[in-house]
Amino acid sequence: MKRRSFVALPATAALAAPKYKTLTEAEAAIVIALTEAIIPADKDPGAKEAGVVQFIDTQLAGPLKRYRPRYRRELPIIDEACRAATGKPLALLQLSERTAFLEQVDKGEIAGGPFFQLIVDHTMQGFYGAPKHGGNRDAASWKMMGIEKAMGYHGGHR
Amino acid sequence: MRLDPVDAVVIGAGAGGGVVAKELAGAGFRVALLERGRLQKYSETGHDELRSQRTTVLGNAFGPDDERHLRLVRLGDDNEFRETLPSEGSYGNVAACVGGGTFSFGAMAWRFLEKDFRMRSTYGAPEGSTLEDWPIAYADLEPFYSKAEWEIGVSGKAGANPFEPPRSKPYPMPALPYSKEGSVLLTAAQRLQWHPFPIPMLINSVAYRGRPGCIRCPHCVGFACESHSKSSTAVTVIPEAVKTGLCDLRTECVAKEILTDGRGNASAVAYFQGSELREQPCRFVVVSASATESPRLLLNSKSRLHARGLGNNSDWVGRNLQGHAYSGAYGLFPQDLFDGLGPAACIAVCDFNHGNPGLRGGARMANEFIRLPYLFARSVRPPGAPRWGLAHKQFQRDRYKRCAGIKGPVQEMPVFTNRVEVEENRKDHWGIPVAKITGKRHPHDIEIGRFIAGRAAQWLEEAGAEQVWTTVAGKGSTGGQHQAGTCRMGNDPKTSVVDRTCRVHQTDNVYVVDGSVHVTNGGFNPALTILATAYWASHHIVSQQRKAQA
Ligand SMILES: Cc1cc2nc3c(=O)[nH]c(=O)nc-3n(C[C@H](O)[C@H](O)[C@H](O)COP(=O)(O)OP(=O)(O)OC[C@H]3O[C@@H](n4cnc5c(N)ncnc54)[C@H](O)[C@@H]3O)c2cc1C
Numbered sequence: 001m002k003r004r005s006f007v008a009l010p011a012t013a014a015l016a017a018p019k020y021k022t023l024t025e026a027e028a029a030i031v032i033a034l035t036e037a038i039i040p041a042d043k044d045p046g047a048k049e050a051g052v053v054q055f056i057d058t059q060l061a062g063p064l065k066r067y068r069p070r071y072r073r074e075l076p077i078i079d080e081a082c083r084a085a086t087g088k089p090l091a092l093l094q095l096s097e098r099t100a101f102l103e104q105v106d107k108g109e110i111a112g113g114p115f116f117q118l119i120v121d122h123t124m125q126g127f128y129g130a131p132k133h134g135g136n137r138d139a140a141s142w143k144m145m146g147i148e149k150a151m152g153y154h155g156g157h158r
Numbered sequence: 159m160r161l162d163p164v165d166a167v168v169i170g171a172g173a174g175g176g177v178v179a180k181e182l183a184g185a186g187f188r189v190a191l192l193e194r195g196r197l198q199k200y201s202e203t204g205h206d207e208l209r210s211q212r213t214t215v216l217g218n219a220f221g222p223d224d225e226r227h228l229r230l231v232r233l234g235d236d237n238e239f240r241e242t243l244p245s246e247g248s249y250g251n252v253a254a255c256v257g258g259g260t261f262s263f264g265a266m267a268w269r270f271l272e273k274d275f276r277m278r279s280t281y282g283a284p285e286g287s288t289l290e291d292w293p294i295a296y297a298d299l300e301p302f303y304s305k306a307e308w309e310i311g312v313s314g315k316a317g318a319n320p321f322e323p324p325r326s327k328p329y330p331m332p333a334l335p336y337s338k339e340g341s342v343l344l345t346a347a348q349r350l351q352w353h354p355f356p357i358p359m360l361i362n363s364v365a366y367r368g369r370p371g372c373i374r375c376p377h378c379v380g381f382a383c384e385s386h387s388k389s390s391t392a393v394t395v396i397p398e399a400v401k402t403g404l405c406d407l408r409t410e411c412v413a414k415e416i417l418t419d420g421r422g423n424a425s426a427v428a429y430f431q432g433s434e435l436r437e438q439p440c441r442f443v444v445v446s447a448s449a450t451e452s453p454r455l456l457l458n459s460k461s462r463l464h465a466r467g468l469g470n471n472s473d474w475v476g477r478n479l480q481g482h483a484y485s486g487a488y489g490l491f492p493q494d495l496f497d498g499l500g501p502a503a504c505i506a507v508c509d510f511n512h513g514n515p516g517l518r519g520g521a522r523m524a525n526e527f528i529r530l531p532y533l534f535a536r537s538v539r540p541p542g543a544p545r546w547g548l549a550h551k552q553f554q555r556d557r558y559k560r561c562a563g564i565k566g567p568v569q570e571m572p573v574f575t576n577r578v579e580v581e582e583n584r585k586d587h588w589g590i591p592v593a594k595i596t597g598k599r600h601p602h603d604i605e606i607g608r609f610i611a612g613r614a615a616q617w618l619e620e621a622g623a624e625q626v627w628t629t630v631a632g633k634g635s636t637g638g639q640h641q642a643g644t645c646r647m648g649n650d651p652k653t654s655v656v657d658r659t660c661r662v663h664q665t666d667n668v669y670v671v672d673g674s675v676h677v678t679n680g681g682f683n684p685a686l687t688i689l690a691t692a693y694w695a696s697h698h699i700v701s702q703q704r705k706a707q708a
Contacts, residue, residue: 038546044555063216063245099547106546120546121536125215128531128554129208133216141531144551145558150376150498151531152205 020053022060022068028053030075031119033090037098038123044144045137047127055126055135056119067118074115081110160426163439164188164406165703167427168446169413169455172258173685174672174692175446176391177306179407180399181696182444187703189405190438192429194412195221195254197392198261200382207530210380211253211262214245215532220262220382221254226587229450230594233634239581239594250481250595250636252448256409257392259448259639260685264379264503264527265360265388267312268682269303269690272296272323273512274519274569277678281518284602287571288478289518292677293649293658294694296323302693306686307358311366311389314358321353321508331363334372339495339562340504343525346621352509357524359501360389360685369393376500379527391689411436414590415459416443416668422463424668430588442667442703446692449479449641449673453578454593456645456655456662456670467580469645469662469670472652476578480643480679483599483631485607486523486565487614488538489623496559502528510566510613511681518602521566521610521681523617534558540627562623564614567640568607568631569681571600576635578644597635607631640684645674659698660691666706671695 020028035047035056060068082090082101090098104110106117126135128142131153142148168179171193179191203209203219211220218224222244230239231248242249252259273280275292283289304327306312316328333356336344340356347354361378364371372387386393399405412430417437419425424443429436445452453476457467469475506524514520529538535554538561544550576598580591611628618626637643648654651663656675662668671692673684680687 039551040548042548042551044551046551059216123546124532124535125208128535129216130206132206133208141554144555145531147496147498147531147558150496150528152375152377 020057023053023057023071027071027075028057029091030079031056033093033098034078034102034116034119035123035126037095037102038120039127040095045140047123049137050127050135050140051137052123052126052135055129055133056122058134059122064122070115070118074112078105078112078115081105081112085110159434160437160439163441164190165441166190166444167192167438167440168444169427170258170445170447170451170672171256171391171396171407172252172446172448172672173260173391173688175444176257176260176395176399177689177692178444178446178671178696178699179405180395181693181700183399183402183405185700187404189399190440191396191399191405191407192411192413192427193256193407193409195256196409197256198382200384203382205377205381207532212380213530213533214251218244218251222251228584228586228592230581230584230592231636232596233636234598235633248634248636250450250638250641252639252641255392256396256407257390260360260390261392262381263390263685264683265501266503266524266683267307267314267358267360267686268522268680269322269325270296270680270682270687271321271508271511274678274680277519280512284518284571284600286573287600287602288574289571290646290648290677293647299687299690299694300324300326302690302697303686305693306689310360310391310394310689311362311369312358312360312686313363315356318355319353319508321511329358331366334359334361334363334501334504336504337499337502338497339525342495342621343505343562343617346617347505347507350617350620352507354505354507357504357506361501362387362389367394372500374499376498376502376528378501412588412590413447413455414588416445416455416468418459418461418464418468422461422664423666441707442669442699444669444671444699446670446672449637449644450578450593450595452670452672452674453644454580457580458591464664468668469655469664471664474646474653474655476644477574477576478572478643478646479576479578479595479597479637479641480570480572480676481635481637481640482521482567482679483570483603483607483635484565485521485568485611485614485628485630486563487611487618487626487628488561488563489615489618489621489626490540490557491560491562491621491623494559495562500528502526510610514606514609517606517609518571519569519681520606521568523564523566523610523614526563526565529563531558538563540625562618562621564617566610566614567681567683568603568610569679570603570635572643572678573598573600595636597637599631599633599635604631604633640673640679642673642676642679642684645670646677647675648677659702660695661702667703669695669699
């Protein structure tokens with residue numbers, strides 16, 4: 001790339017840092033919809049509020065990078081399967097309907113079980129692992145379990 | 159590059175190698191201690207569950223790394239070997255750092271019982287097993303158990319376990335206190351008329367030998383110790399060895415092979431420092447690289463007189479790989495048991511190590527170390543319980559503090575075809591042929607596992623659990639965390655690899671000193687027995703090699 005063309009980039013594009021390292025916006029929307037159903041919010045935050053999508057996105061650029069091709073390949077497939085079964089993509093489906101759809105996937109009644117189980121595992125890692133990995137924002141899961149002190153969490157990152 | 163000669167090269171600065179290095183340097187030998195990993199500090203890794211020694215989903219905090227290492231593994235009924243990385247459970251990783259497994263272990267400090275050294279005479283070998291007696295008895299090892307307890311540092315209550323054989327000395331430190339969960343289990347075991355006692359730990363309960371007492375954080379297993387109270391070899395014998403001025407600890411040095419002379423004795427060790435291949439001439443060699451890496455190194459050390467690998471003329475190197483068939487139970491209680499205090503595992507019984515009707519051996523039973531939140535989510539659920547969704551979350555929130563686990567490391571029947579081989583056609587980063595592991599448990603292990611799981615359930619029910627479920631070991635085994643047995647100790651060179659002093663039968667100057675030499679692996683975590691055997695072997699190596707030098 002020529003130096004001049006770099007300098008000439010429009011200011012807005014240079015400022016708007018991409019939100020994700022590895023996922024596209026469309027992929028991230030599917031991941032958020034899935035993880036929200038895997039650990040939903042109730043009186044305590046769920047995977048969406050705790051930023052599990054950030055965990056998955058960050059780790060797919062690092063230690064979990066071997067799963068990147070699978071995410072790329074299978075996220076559209078599971079979303080398409082949802083559309084075929086319910087008429088809507090995952091992100092536009094009510095949580096209760098999404099959960100019902102994913103229960104069928106999990107049981108093997110609809111294809112995609114192994115990939116869903118992989119995301120379940122990554123969601124657990126993100127939600128229950130250390131906040132510094134991007135997922136367990138403000139130690140939400142540790143506070144929910146009442147163990148933030150035993151986990152050595154005193155605010156900040158750890 | 160050929161280096162100036164030393165007396166001894168010790169390969170591996172873990173449990174066995176740490177003790178040997180210190181004993182040899184203390185006796186005046188010049189030692190090169192080679193360790194493939196680094197010297198690590200607590201601050202580098204902290205208490206990060208996803209990068210711990212138990213949960214390696216984001217990598218191995220204590221090594222080895224996925225980039226440079228690989229094994230081929232075939233478990234249970236698998237027909238094919240599968241390429242396996244260190245961060246995958248079936249790799250059977252222990253660690254690659256100064257201190258080896260002891261740097262991040264749980265630190266239970268068990269002596270084996272008398273019968274654990276006489277398994278064949280006590281029970282007879284079941285079909286399909288190479289079950290055998292050790293060529294040494296508990297009484298031979300006893301002074302060295304005591305030495306390990308006093309020099310390295312164990313907390314415990316002597317006499318509290320009525321099944322323990324005689325000991326020459328009490329523990330150097332009092333036992334660590336029972337947790338809230340431990341107190342509940344204590345009275346339940348007493349009501350069952352079992353014999354509960356505090357678990358002996360390689361952890362300072364009070365200040366001892368220059369290190370502070372435990373601060374009672376709950377993160378012993380899988381992590382470095384933030385207060386240096388855990389008695390790993392990295393903070394005890396290894397610094398003492400270095401302090402003599404005679405032990406040169408060389409980290410990030412990967413042993414490739416042992417070179418031999420015209421009579422088949424070791425003359426040097428070839429190792430990589432970075433990408434540079436070095437040759438360290440020596441008078442004798444001690445291999446302490448763990449029960450997978452030690453046989454791999456011997457098998458990769460081929461010469462005219464050791465055409466199938468060093469010490470492998472009878473084809474026993476790498477055979478009889480063992481671990482433990484961990485089995486037990488979980489229980490859900492109406493009240494909170496969790497108090498967040500370490501070491502969490504604190505109470506045990508030895509009522510079921512032996513004398514179980516129709517069974518060969520058994521296991522000590524004890525409450526579990528802390529189950530961190532991710533591991534709890536993945537592995538602690540009653541059968542059929544939802545693994546995700548609102549019900550998952552409610553279980554995690556409401557049950558975590560009300561759950562106790564009792565487990566036992568069931569003694570495995572050694573099997574000749576469970577083994578470590580090397581694969582000439584697959585190389586690691588340094589071009590060294592990788593280890594190839596076959597592990598399929600003997601059916602008797604699973605019978606014992608079921609029995610132990612039943613006793614664990616009984617204990618939890620007596621303690622007031624509302625719901626109890628058992629977990630029994632499966633068919634596949636790699637040795638794993640408690641790997642042992644692959645360079646069997648014995649008097650007959652046709653059916654063992656090393657003699658009773660840990661010297662490789664077909665040589666005058668090659669020793670194996672680590673979990674590999676265990677004939678059987680006891681119903682206990684093995685580290686204290688590895689440490690005691692290392693003191694025993696060191697005692698003999700010093701006298702044999704002094705004689706050889708004279
Ligand atoms: C999570 C966990 C918890 C545990 N908890 C307990 C417990 O509570 N109680 C207990 O008794 N046991 C426990 N253990 C088991 C215990 O740690 C091991 O049994 C013990 O460390 C094995 O000792 P070793 O000398 O055979 O090998 P290691 O301690 O594994 O030492 C081998 C050393 O050799 C090095 N090495 C290997 N190959 C080479 C090479 N080619 N060149 C140079 N260096 C090399 C390795 O990096 C390592 O440092 C635990 C293990 C784990 C993983």
